[in-house]
Amino acid sequence: MQRRQFIKSTGIISLASIVPINLFSQFSHSLDECNQLDISNIGSLISINKLETQTTTVKCNGTNVKIHAVQTGSVAVKKSHLTNRTIRFLTPLKISLDKHFTEFMPIWVWVIEHPEGVIVIDTGENSNVMNPDYFDPLGKLAANYSKKNFRFNVTKEDEIGFQLGKLGISNDRIKNVVLTHLHIDHTDGIKDFKNVEIIVNDQEFKRPSGHFPELTPNWFKPRTVQYKKDFMETFAEAFPITKSEDLLLIPTNGHTRNHASVLFKTDECDILFAGDVCYNQEQLITNDVPGININRKETIKTYEKIKTYSNNNKMIFLPSHDVNSGTRLIKKITL
Numbered sequence: 001m002q003r004r005q006f007i008k009s010t011g012i013i014s015l016a017s018i019v020p021i022n023l024f025s026q027f028s029h030s031l032d033e034c035n036q037l038d039i040s041n042i043g044s045l046i047s048i049n050k051l052e053t054q055t056t057t058v059k060c061n062g063t064n065v066k067i068h069a070v071q072t073g074s075v076a077v078k079k080s081h082l083t084n085r086t087i088r089f090l091t092p093l094k095i096s097l098d099k100h101f102t103e104f105m106p107i108w109v110w111v112i113e114h115p116e117g118v119i120v121i122d123t124g125e126n127s128n129v130m131n132p133d134y135f136d137p138l139g140k141l142a143a144n145y146s147k148k149n150f151r152f153n154v155t156k157e158d159e160i161g162f163q164l165g166k167l168g169i170s171n172d173r174i175k176n177v178v179l180t181h182l183h184i185d186h187t188d189g190i191k192d193f194k195n196v197e198i199i200v201n202d203q204e205f206k207r208p209s210g211h212f213p214e215l216t217p218n219w220f221k222p223r224t225v226q227y228k229k230d231f232m233e234t235f236a237e238a239f240p241i242t243k244s245e246d247l248l249l250i251p252t253n254g255h256t257r258n259h260a261s262v263l264f265k266t267d268e269c270d271i272l273f274a275g276d277v278c279y280n281q282e283q284l285i286t287n288d289v290p291g292i293n294i295n296r297k298e299t300i301k302t303y304e305k306i307k308t309y310s311n312n313n314k315m316i317f318l319p320s321h322d323v324n325s326g327t328r329l330i331k332k333i334t335l
């Protein structure tokens, strides 16, 4: 196997690490609450194929701020992406041999109507991924791997641009798009943000894993940012996205070398938009590291930091593919 092909194939696998486990067990542990949780409603809310956009309002510096949970379609991958103990080098083979797919899982995008301008966190998938030749620009090996090991369900109406239109949010209202990392299910919606400043952690952009420039618009030139040192507790480094420093890009390495999350510090509680730190909250709680990680040790360190921070601060934890993330946001259910 040529080196270039191998890099592409392992990259594809890395991008596919977008899958939750135990989708329906998120609420089995004890929960602190930002607001009162109505347990009786949870069962009816767990349905992933078509979740309507959900909106909540939080107080931020005394001002009401709307946050939207937007589902840009869904994805299923092999179950061995969820969790396995195989050494990383052999994981691609294990996944290829796995005959079982997961349930379809949501691909969340988060939209914050911040007083300084709308912030969009990640961009989700676009419907072109449904075309059989979508992955062909990646070369035969990577394209075949992708077709075999991923299933997407994305319509034109699921795309972030379409859904922002339904919310009445035009691009001139958007201050920033912020990317947690550069896997396609987080970047394929970039096409809808041509004249918007897109923020990516500098190291993630310089040293990505599983990023395919062939699938991003040729005008994609993000603003790369560096963390400020000793900026905050627990995570130490952070980049303030807003002037009011209530919205922070913070390092949550592991899934990719320099994966980042977005922490929103509201008057009520903190909210962590966690990208692919893990696939669901249960994995974090049980220290179940997903099957595919660029760095398993870094993921464990990130888990510990998130749990330490949430012990000291009421915090809602929202991975990008957790079927219950939208519910936890709307009901303000903290970790």
Ligand SMILES: [Zn+2]
Residues within 6 Å of the ligand: 014, 015, 016, 017, 018, 181, 183, 255, 276
């Ligand atoms: Zn990812």
